[in-house]
Every structure is written in structure tokens, then in C-alpha cells.
Amino acid sequence: MNNSLPVFAVNFIAALVLAPLLPGIINKVKAFFAGRKGPRLFQLYSDLGKLLKKECVISSTSGGILRIAPAIQLTLTVLAALLLPMGFKNSPLMFPGDVLLFFYLLGTCRFFSVLAALDTGSSFEGMGAAREAFFSALAEAAVFAVLAFLVLFSHSWTLSGMLTGIGMDSWISFTPVLLVSLAMLLVMLAENCRVPFDDPETHLELTMIHEAMILDYSGADLGAILYTSSLKLWIFGSFIVSMLIPGNILSGWQETALSIGGVFASAVLVGIVESSMARYRFLKVPPLLISALVLAIVAMIFQLFFNGGIR
Amino acid sequence: MMETKNFLLLGNGKSIPFASVPELPVAEFSKVCLTSITAEKCRIAAFFAVPEDDRFILTAILGDPAAAGFRVLKTVVKERYPSLTAHYPGFNRFEREIHELYGIVPEGHPALKPLRFVNTQVGDMEFYRMQGKAIHEVAVGPVHAGVIEPGHFRFECMGETVYSLEISLGYQHRGVEKLLQGGPDRRTGFLIETAAGDSSIAASINYCRIMESLCGIGLSDPAVKIRQIALELERCANHIGDLGALAGDVAFLPTASFCGRIRGEYLNMSADLCGNRFGRNFIIPGGCRYPVDQEKAKKITRKLQTVSRELWNALDLMFNSPTVLDRLENTGSVSLEDARSLGLVGVAARACGLDADARRDFPVAGEKTTGSLPVDNYNGDVISRAKVRYEELKKSHDFLFAALAEIPENGAVISQELTPAPDMLAVSVTEAWRGELCHAAVTGSDGKFRVLKIVDPSFHNWEGLAMALRNEEIAHFPICNKSFNLSYCGHDL
Numbered sequence: 019m020n021n022s023l024p025v026f027a028v029n030f031i032a033a034l035v036l037a038p039l040l041p042g043i044i045n046k047v048k049a050f051f052a053g054r055k056g057p058r059l060f061q062l063y064s065d066l067g068k069l070l071k072k073e074c075v076i077s078s079t080s081g082g083i084l085r086i087a088p089a090i091q092l093t094l095t096v097l098a099a100l101l102l103p104m105g106f107k108n109s110p111l112m113f114p115g116d117v118l119l120f121f122y123l124l125g126t127c128r129f130f131s132v133l134a135a136l137d138t139g140s141s142f143e144g145m146g147a148a149r150e151a152f153f154s155a156l157a158e159a160a161v162f163a164v165l166a167f168l169v170l171f172s173h174s175w176t177l178s179g180m181l182t183g184i185g186m187d188s189w190i191s192f193t194p195v196l197l198v199s200l201a202m203l204l205v206m207l208a209e210n211c212r213v214p215f216d217d218p219e220t221h222l223e224l225t226m227i228h229e230a231m232i233l234d235y236s237g238a239d240l241g242a243i244l245y246t247s248s249l250k251l252w253i254f255g256s257f258i259v260s261m262l263i264p265g266n267i268l269s270g271w272q273e274t275a276l277s278i279g280g281v282f283a284s285a286v287l288v289g290i291v292e293s294s295m296a297r298y299r300f301l302k303v304p305p306l307l308i309s310a311l312v313l314a315i316v317a318m319i320f321q322l323f324f325n326g327g328i329r
Numbered sequence: 330m331m332e333t334k335n336f337l338l339l340g341n342g343k344s345i346p347f348a349s350v351p352e353l354p355v356a357e358f359s360k361v362c363l364t365s366i367t368a369e370k371c372r373i374a375a376f377f378a379v380p381e382d383d384r385f386i387l388t389a390i391l392g393d394p395a396a397a398g399f400r401v402l403k404t405v406v407k408e409r410y411p412s413l414t415a416h417y418p419g420f421n422r423f424e425r426e427i428h429e430l431y432g433i434v435p436e437g438h439p440a441l442k443p444l445r446f447v448n449t450q451v452g453d454m455e456f457y458r459m460q461g462k463a464i465h466e467v468a469v470g471p472v473h474a475g476v477i478e479p480g481h482f483r484f485e486c487m488g489e490t491v492y493s494l495e496i497s498l499g500y501q502h503r504g505v506e507k508l509l510q511g512g513p514d515r516r517t518g519f520l521i522e523t524a525a526g527d528s529s530i531a532a533s534i535n536y537c538r539i540m541e542s543l544c545g546i547g548l549s550d551p552a553v554k555i556r557q558i559a560l561e562l563e564r565c566a567n568h569i570g571d572l573g574a575l576a577g578d579v580a581f582l583p584t585a586s587f588c589g590r591i592r593g594e595y596l597n598m599s600a601d602l603c604g605n606r607f608g609r610n611f612i613i614p615g616g617c618r619y620p621v622d623q624e625k626a627k628k629i630t631r632k633l634q635t636v637s638r639e640l641w642n643a644l645d646l647m648f649n650s651p652t653v654l655d656r657l658e659n660t661g662s663v664s665l666e667d668a669r670s671l672g673l674v675g676v677a678a679r680a681c682g683l684d685a686d687a688r689r690d691f692p693v694a695g696e697k698t699t700g701s702l703p704v705d706n707y708n709g710d711v712i713s714r715a716k717v718r719y720e721e722l723k724k725s726h727d728f729l730f731a732a733l734a735e736i737p738e739n740g741a742v743i744s745q746e747l748t749p750a751p752d753m754l755a756v757s758v759t760e761a762w763r764g765e766l767c768h769a770a771v772t773g774s775d776g777k778f779r780v781l782k783i784v785d786p787s788f789h790n791w792e793g794l795a796m797a798l799r800n801e802e803i804a805h806f807p808i809c810n811k812s813f814n815l816s817y818c819g820h821d822l
Binding site for chain 2: 053220222223224
């Protein structure tokens, strides 16, 4: 594939540029269901522009991690995005086992956000950090079950191989891929602090998870955090889209359009979920994450014992 | 009026000479108060001190549902008296209030802390604290993230579980009762309406009943009906707002958005009725300030028919959603015993199965109300408080449609100089949307108010919120708080 690198590059740049659209799409969908007009589609771009012009106010109890955490998180997330196949084209940086690096880049990103939250010395942020650490540990189990399935399914050890290796035949044995996609959707909602796990719109500090951890950020730092979370949403959306849609059926640029459209569709789906249900109480979050794990394990069983489905 | 040895029975919205209220020795006074409440199903309507020379007249007004009126009694104290709170926790805030205002010490009060910080820096007090390394203390407020009133909440937690919540208010203290002394004057009505601005109608109904009783003014039948219509519109708007906010707090978008708008429609109906969305400056002693005719009533009925359909849709969506029910059920429970001993009133009390409803318990002659609802199916959690509101909305709508259909022409009344009778005590209680709102007035020899006591339902209920959080997840505080939705300014006055 000679033309794979330019296609990847275009998709990667599209991800960086279009990521702030995703929260806009989700909010538009939510506004539609609520019968409201909602904020503009491009609202996050305006917010980022505004925040970049503002100065950062740093908590006087901070030991310094608060100051550097946003930059670290942004860098790690962009690096993780580089490892992900984009537009159904392999990442140029792929190597066997890169999937571990991919998830632990995101894990390190969370590590710094938790550390920075504790660094502020605020009781709200401490609570948010504790919740985030607990729930993400549970989400990790589901993620690795999904990965185990993908290795079984695609016989590949690279993230690109796993995701683009799901060819047309996956549509024939559709059940396990669908189960895993569902598991991944749950992980996506949890990792991106969406309903039913968390409520990104809430102003109630005591109920927050992720939002509580970013209460002390302002100015460009807050901009970096907001941008990073929109990029993370793109990464997870893109992950599911690559998994669900078989590659190599269309020409390069059509695939690009399909891939980007798929990510937008995943944002619409998130918006629909958020419009149709209430947030779960914390006690119900672990069972939900464990059910994601179970879905992935069931998919593995299908794959191992029924060779991809009961025929 | 039935006379007994220890107390006098007073009807709702009626007045008697203050001197005729039985004056008991302190010990006897305490005994009568406590047995009335614990053994004879009375509840505190008001408990306040009237300063007289170098002594204070402690006056107790106890609602007696069995007699459909109030037991009134008084005693004279100088500096101290044995605390009633030690025997019945419902007196807690009343005794702290009296202590703060006049320095009278209730001996044996278990936690004699400042209530509104009238004399000291607001918020400056010893909070209850748990000891230990695993204890996590969370302080919320007085500045909150939403557009709400200021108040400070101190949680003692271990992990996510709250062991104790202490609520410290007083940030909204404006000295309303002090400003009311020496009235009535031109500002009295405005002060009454804005003591808790979301209950303006209920408060002005109470004030007008007191004035009408003290001045001996009669009230026309249409005026009574129109006041009730305004009261129910106020109840609807607030209940709808609360249910919507509750949906918002559990991130259930559809109901949250719809209720936000629909609440506005009910406020607009109030504006159609009297020109103000909160019913301000509408109800005045002797009647209503603006004329209401059948054309107006028909317009409101039509609007009500359209909007109420949308309302039931939005609410049924919420009450039939499993994810919402899961959040609200068995959350923030208050037991019936606790509700009774804290003296909870209104929606919060009925949600615990405590059948306290001023509409049935303290009827006013000639007034037709929505009536009370059965309380057997509630167990004190957030969903119970939400369902009480839902059922009340149904009742209010039935009442509104019926009352609007038979509304006769009613002319405006222009406010006039009124002189209340001297040396009287007048009491009025209205079931406002939160619960029973009590106003009690004592006039001096010149007919001016010596005391105009306001007891907002929130004054009884704040302790209930603290109780609801015991052993509850700290993340449930917002929905517990919203399910009570108590007034800060009504408490702080």
C-alpha cells in the first residue's frame, strides 16, 4: 500500500482538527431530544480560542504537577492517536505489542490527571481522583478482554493489524464483533466521562468524577484539558468504527470519509444515550463495567468454541 | 373558641387578646408543650419570645389537628429556662433563635450553636467533627456552583459514606422580622412577600388573614377563590420546577428541559392572573388588588389545558424511566420516627408517611382547598418526595379547573390605611408548596406589631435534610437537597 501514509496523515490531521466538533455534535443531539436549540456546533472552538487568550490561575497549594499535567496529557493523547490506525490505514509507527503502549499512554495520561487533582489539595478533586482511579481500574479489565478477543480474531499483535484486520468475513460471523463493539462502547462512555457513568454537564461537585478533577484549571491549561478530552473521544470513536467496519472494501478517500463519518455517528450515538437515560448511581458503575468485561469474554468464547458464531 | 385551663384554642386566621392567653409557670408550660406534642399529636406552629420590660414572654403556638386549631400558651422568663429541645428535638432551631436574639439560655440544650449569626461573623462556629485518619471532611458552600442561595454544608465522611452533615445557614439574614416591628406600614406587605420569594402568595395570604382578623374586615367569596387559585398556581410552578431539577440532577435530560420551560408557563399564568409571575403585590388585606373576570379565567383555563398535557407527558417519562427510578428509590431516606421527632412539615413530612397537612388540619372557614392526600405509600426517600409532588400537582390541577370554571366577577380592592386592634395575638397558617407556613402577630397598645413572627416550612425541615444524608453516599447530596428544596432566605429571614 504505497498511498497508505498520505491517507493516514490526512486522517490524523483531520482527527486533530475535527475532534472539538464531537462535543458539539453530542450537545446538538441532546438539544434536539430536549427540544432546545443548544449551543453552536462549533462552540468548543470558540471556547478554546477564548481560553488560550486567558491567563492560568494556579492553586497556591499546588506543588507544580498541576502546572505541567495538561501539557503531559495532551502530548500523551496525541501520541496514542498516532498509534491508532486512521482511515483504515495502518499507523506508520506500528510494532507488535503497540496496543499495550497505546492503552498505557492513555493510562499514564489518567495517572497525571489524578496526580494533578490530588496536587490541588481540594476535597472535591480528591474525591474525583479516587473515583476515577477506581472506575478506570475496572474499565481496564474490559479493555484487555476486548484486546484478547481482537488478537484471537485477527491473529495480529499490532493495534493496526487488529483493527484493520477485521475484514469482510467479520460481517458473516457478526455476533462476536458486535458484542465486543458494545463492550467497547461502554468503555468509551466510561473513559470519556459520559452518561451513565458520569455527567459532563453537571455543576454539582459532589457527584462529579472527571469534572471534579479539572475544577482548578483555568485559561490555556483548561483549554488543553478540554481539547485532550475531545481528542480522546475521537480516539475511542475511531477505535470502534475501525473495529465495526471492515476495511479494504472502498478506495482510499472513500474510506477516509467513511471513517470520519463513522466517528461523527459514534458521537450521535453518545448523544442519544445521554438523552434517553439517567446517570447511574456509583454503586451501579462497577457492575456495568464488569458487564463490558463479560461481553468481551462471551465474544471470545464464541470465537474459540464456535469459530465465530453458531452456524 | 374552647377554653381549657392550660391553653387556649385559637382558630386558623383568628385573633384573641394577648392577655387572655393562659400564662403558666415555666415548668408547667414545658410540660403542657411536651405532652401536647408527644402524646396528643400536636405540632409546633411557632415558638417565640415577646420582650416586655426586662422580661420575655415565651409564646408557644401548637397546631392541634384534632381540634382544627392552635393551642396557645405562654410563660414568663428572664434569663434562662429548662430547654425543651432536650426532650423534643423539634424545638432545636426555635430555642437557638430565641437565644440568639435575646440571650435567653435554654438550659440543657444539646447544641446551642448560632443559628443565623445575628451577633457574630457568619459561619464562625464549632462544627461537629469526627476524629481519625480515615475521616474525610468536605466543606461545601456558602458559594455554590449553581445559581442558588448561599449556605454552608459540612460533611464528615469515610470513603463515599456520609456519617454526619451539619448545615450552617445565616448568610441571607436581613433582619426581616425586625423591620416588620412597628408595622403595619407601606412596606410591610412587600417584606412579607419577599421573606421567601418563592412562596409570596402563601405568605401574603397569611398576612392578609391576620390583618383582616385584626382589623375586622370581611372578605368576599370571589376574593377567597382567587387567592386559592393564585396559591395553587404557585404550588404547581414550584413543584414542576423541583421535579425538573431533580431530573436534571440525575442527568435525565428530557424531563429536565421540558419542566424548565413548563414551569415558566405556570409563572406566566400567574402573570395573566395578576400581572406578576410570582404573584407579588396582588393579595392585599380585604381582597385582591386587580380585578379578575371570567374572560381572564377562561384564558388561563385554556392555557392550563394545553400545558398540563405536556406536563404529564414529561413527568410520566421520568416516573417510568428505570434509570431514574433506580437513582431516586431508597436514596436519602428519613424514617417516620425521625420525621416526627424533628417536627418535619409539608411535602417532606408526608413523604415520610407523616400525615401533616395544614389544608385538612387547620381549615379556614369559607375556604375551599385542594384537600389532603393519603400518605401510606411513602417511605421517606427521594422518590417519595418526588411522588408527593406529582400527586399534589394532580390535585392542584383538578382544583384549578374547577375553581376557574366557577369564578365570579371580582372587582379590585384599593389598599387603605388599616389600624389593627391593640394588644391582640393573631395566627395564620397556610399549606404553602413546601409545607405549612405560619405567621403570628402580637400587637402593642397602639395597634402596631410588637412581633410579626414568620415560621417558614424550611425552618422545620432543614434538620430533615441533615438526617437524610446519614449513612448515605455523599454523591447523593444534590438529589437529596433538591428533593427537599428548602428555602435559605425563608430560614434566615
